[in-house]
Amino acid sequence: MPQIRPISDLRNNFTEISRIVHEGKEPVFLTKNGYGDMVVMSIEQYEALQTAKRIDSALLEAQQQAESDPTRLEFDEVSASLRNRLAEKVGQTNT
Known part of the structure; x- marks a missing residue:
């Protein structure tokens, strides 16, 4: 209440x-x-509210992008690409 x-x-x-x-x-x-x-x-409540707002905004942006671009990628393609980018970033920090 x-x-x-x-x-x-x-x-x-x-x-x-x-x-x-x-x-x-x-x-x-x-x-x-x-x-x-x-x-x-409380600050915790405010931060949770702000986090929810950012998530909603990101989801709306992703939905709008998906509606404007018919390109669809397979999970394996996206996963491999992310792994490669992460490996490059880790390699850059180790040099």
């Missing part, structure tokens, strides 16, 4: 709000004059 609190609780009950966002692993929604104003969340 989302926590909805008045913005004054941020000042008056900061420790409690901090505990809620860290232990409950849920954001706290703050209101001002009865309307939504801010969301407080």
Whole structure:
């Protein structure tokens, strides 16, 4: 259940709000004059949100690229190419 609190609780009950966002692993929604104003969340929650956003963006880009390019590669081809590129990179760092 989302926590909805008045913005004054941020000042008056900061420790409690901090505990809620860290232990409950849920954001706290703050209101001002009865309307939504801010969301407080832990850094872990924020980073997870950003990671999900980057993954969604990468998947959308891949989907758009797949729709615009009819070329399809076999898994073995891609895997071999990646192994070769990795071996080249490792070889460059060892010299």
